[in-house]
Amino acid sequence: MTRRELAHWARQPVQVLVGLVFPVMLLLMFGYLVGGGRTVDGDYVDYLVPGMLTLTMAFGLEGTMTAVTRDLDKGVIDRFRSMPMADGVVLVGRAAADMLQSAVGLLVLIGVGHAIGWRVEGGPGAALGALGLLLLLRFAMLWIGIFLALVAGRAELVQAVQILVWPVGFLSNAFASPDSMPGWLGTVVEWNPVSATATAVRDLFGSPGGEPGHLTAAVAWPLALLALFLPLAVRRFGRLGK
Template sequence: MTATLPARVPSLLSATAITFGRIMSAYRHSPALLAVTLAAPAGMMLLFGFVFGGALSGDGDTAAYRSYLTPGVLVLVAAMGLAATASTANADMASGLTDRFRALPLPTVSIPAGLALAETLTGGLALLIMAGIGLAAGWRIDTGIGATTAAFALLLLFRFAIGWVGICLGVLIRDEQMLQQVAPLIFGTIMFSNVFVPTESMPGAVRAVAEWNPVSAIVAAARDLFGAPGTVAADAAWPLREPIAASLLWVAVILAVTVPVVLRQYGAVRRG
């Protein structure tokens, strides 16, 4: 009599790699998705850097303003991927792909983790392309390789956290049309930040919102690490005075809030 061996359950790492490969395959067959992710930030770089740059720079030094602007645009590239991630998670739920994944002996966390990692990788490619556009527009990195590497690592970490926010929205908002309406709200949240102008130029209440916006901390940290021009006002809120520490804290908070919600939703799908 032949003994029946128990089915081998994939490890968390291998299961995550399975879902990661599936997402990357979708991007390989739809390269236009990357172009869509870059379209809005590249357009804003041209609009604010070249059309409005003279007015926004104050002293008329548009080249210095573009150097100030580019790290903020890189953060936009990372943040704008949220909508694509939300759409992918929503489509997987609606099409039944998530149900097919749940039929496999995969750890629950591996499904959203694979999606978040794949989106982070494509986000990294988008960041490199956008950095090239910034360099062509006159942006220069004025720090060493260590600080530059840390800046891109922080941007990727932020992209990873934003990916979980997108997955959270995608699984909580099942109506595709309603999900599409969330994108303008996200863009509005980004605008209440220091991406385009310093927060000290804003009215009191708006300034307070902007300085505690997680995007502002990430932008300020990127500017510090890239050596971009500009100084932080002495009376600025803590996230702008200690942007790197604040950025890491914001990333931790985002993950602490979204990951349990996502896992609960995917677990509910499995039980359903």
Template structure:
């Protein structure tokens, strides 16, 4: 096993133990999507007209995409917390691969996210959502979701290492809640004004949301939208690749330099 893989696996275990020892944060992050599904689905569901589909079914893929984008907040907070408390400095003194520390954090986040999908999807099924695609479609949807979550986590790790402060990371992380609001996660974008519609359709979350809706059979792909939305699978792959390519090397360099 290579040094990076061995060190990354060890630091993955450290991150998972860290999450286990902070059950409050784990419960909060896992129950928030469920709470939003019940709140938006039942409070606003009757007020949102959705031709051809029920709003709660329309909302589920959007919340899954919003959960994936939440990797920015969790990645930022955990990286900033380690830096602020001196853990990162101690890790730098150890003979481990420099890329292994942020890689272990990103991998642990994926494990927790995948596990958190189970209770959310059970509640989604209970409120009426159904996955109408094939097993291959389900695998593709899961792959896209986790890939985008990984990309967002790398963005968060870079921002957390740059901020170096828990409080600043927490305040900046709260801003990320706005990102799904400026997308097709909660509402269709067809009736938005020109500039706002363009902003929403070029939001990476819209590409993932549309891909999940198409693969699950919830809603068809729009034909009169921006390229990432009319080609949602390719759009999600491109956005994810670009985000990882830009932020992962910068995060590793930032960790190495301190």
């Protein structure tokens, strides 16, 4: 199933390229055109890059969601379900392919961040831990997207459902510190799973805005989301056509 999804990359290189370039455009736009870094201690780019790395893990789910709904529309899922395989294998294969693309996207964005002046101040072990937290968040967000795609059922509804994910990303501390926001909004941002990961990642990378106390939340939030949405997605998939 994973090889099948990876084969689509060769046939749809533009879609893969757009997925890699879009986060870079956001990073450059907020870093040089929009960003001001109010209440951020230190250079704003140093604060922004880990936030963008985190935000990228929450965005870009529409590719996976569209692939799932496209297979549903074409009857491919029905053929797979007639084969002797576990219900979740098709979904796991799609998730594995997306995780590989997400890892490549992280490396590209890290390279661009390094080019515009951001540096990893923590040790190699801390940096690997930060990458692990980012990919853990991505894996959890993927299963939310897969479940929503199965609920939507049709490719034309993916865009509408995808909009539900955007507030989760933008209502975070990816671009600005909660200290610069109204009190109630800052509280909402602090409780956002994306904010927990961004803060923990900043700490591990040695970037401004990092706080070591957020490491537990950065692990607990994705695991809780996985525990909820992975079984829901597999159960929903198993009930298709029944």
